[in-house]
Amino acid sequence: MGLFKSNKREPVSKLNIRKNDIVRVIAGEDRGMEGKILKVFPKKQQIIVEGINFIKRHTKPSQDNPQGGIIEKEGPIHFSNVMVVCPNCGNPTRIGIKVLEDGSRARICRNCSEMIVSS
């Protein structure tokens, strides 16, 4: 039973990325671009990144947009398509987890070993 529980938690803890992290896109049309994470969908393992993956959406007329028509909005991308850009060394990096003395977990940059704190 204990095993099942830890399995269930895995997808969320595996993400290791948080809102407001700066990420670099490493796959797809927007490869090489960087942006800030606006939203994280842990269950879907998807994120929305500012300025990345614009999708056109057809909208019906509304109060904000009386004409209706097409608006462009960031669409979700899979988290595996991005790498977190370390705020300390400025490089896209893999994230490591370090357990601190008080038992809390901190994210560390595998590149420079500094802690990554999301703003």
Ligand SMILES: [Zn+2]
């Ligand atoms: Zn670093």
